[in-house]
Amino acid sequence: MIPRDHPRYRSLVIRERIADAALKGIVAMEGVGAHGRGEAFDYLIGEKTTESALLAEKTAAALFLSAKKPVISVNGNTAALAAQEIADLQEATGAAVEVNLFHRTEKRVEKITALLEEEGVEVLKGKFERLLPLSHDRALCLRDGIYTCDVILVPLEDGDRCSALSAMGKTVIAIDLNPLSRTAKSASLTIVDELTRALPNITGSCSHLKGEEIEKLIRDIDNKYFLRSAVKEIMGNLADAMD
Ligand code: PTJ
Numbered sequence: 001m002i003p004r005d006h007p008r009y010r011s012l013v014i015r016e017r018i019a020d021a022a023l024k025g026i027v028a029m030e031g032v033g034a035h036g037r038g039e040a041f042d043y044l045i046g047e048k049t050t051e052s053a054l055l056a057e058k059t060a061a062a063l064f065l066s067a068k069k070p071v072i073s074v075n076g077n078t079a080a081l082a083a084q085e086i087a088d089l090q091e092a093t094g095a096a097v098e099v100n101l102f103h104r105t106e107k108r109v110e111k112i113t114a115l116l117e118e119e120g121v122e123v124l125k126g127k128f129e130r131l132l133p134l135s136h137d138r139a140l141c142l143r144d145g146i147y148t149c150d151v152i153l154v155p156l157e158d159g160d161r162c163s164a165l166s167a168m169g170k171t172v173i174a175i176d177l178n179p180l181s182r183t184a185k186s187a188s189l190t191i192v193d194e195l196t197r198a199l200p201n202i203t204g205s206c207s208h209l210k211g212e213e214i215e216k217l218i219r220d221i222d223n224k225y226f227l228r229s230a231v232k233e234i235m236g237n238l239a240d241a242m243d
Pocket of ligand 1: 028030031033034035036037038041070075076077081082100101102103104135136156157158159175177178181193194195196
């Protein structure tokens with residue numbers, strides 16, 4: 001039981017959700033470690049959506065709205081923390097949702113699919129084929145989903161697949177609290193924000209963005225700006241701590 005008046009209530013509730021999901025076999029044991037790394041970066045960023053992250057989230061909405069065949073790629077941590085938010089984003093964008101795992105077992109794919117479906121997500125199904133140029137199981141994907149999409153959202157990704165997807169000509173939107181990661185550097189657009197804060201902001205922007213604004217947001221994408229802004233935010237917070 002986490003008391004509601006605990007100053008870090010939200011962070012502790014999220015951590016508990018990851019721990020529960022790991023016990024149920026939804027989150028990989030390695031995903032618990034990945035979550036801890038995210039928590040550390042979130043602390044440095046101030047546990048808030050920064051101005052530049054909000055712009056990245058708006059830009060992600062623009063990319064979704066202009067996509068012909070968007071896909072949201074979901075792993076264990078994403079399903080455990082944000083199944084409902086994925087359902088909302090799917091409704092707002094019409095994107096396909098495909099389960100793609102690094103620590104892949106058929107059992108985990110089934111459990112994650114069931115969890116997403118319980119929250120109203122329509123999960124793309126079919127024959128998984130080794131279609132991406134990767135030596136691990138993230139290569140397995142659906143021909144009608146990730147393989148042929150034009151825009152893909154990859155929350156909590158690893159750098160390898162992010163680079164492979166970019167090299168295939170796809171527009172890759174990453175959500176990663178670590179602005180120094182290979183994923184953050186190789187995505188077309190990186191949202192340096194916590195997953196459960198980022199997703200509702202993307203969904204919210206989908207309902208009010210219109211033609212010219214969408215085009216301008218996409219024309220102006222400068223991923224280095226988003227990464228530099230996040231690093232500056234962290235440096236500012238560290239400097240404040242020295243005062
Ligand atoms: O479910 P699986 O088998 O596909 O495995 C998923 C994990 C997350 C274990 C796998 O993709 C992995 O190992 O990821 P990495 O390489 O550790 O990268 C995860 C990144 O996500 C790290 O840079 C973390 O800082 C970041 N991160 C962790 N939690 C959050 C986050 N970013 C945003 N929001 C979070 N809640």
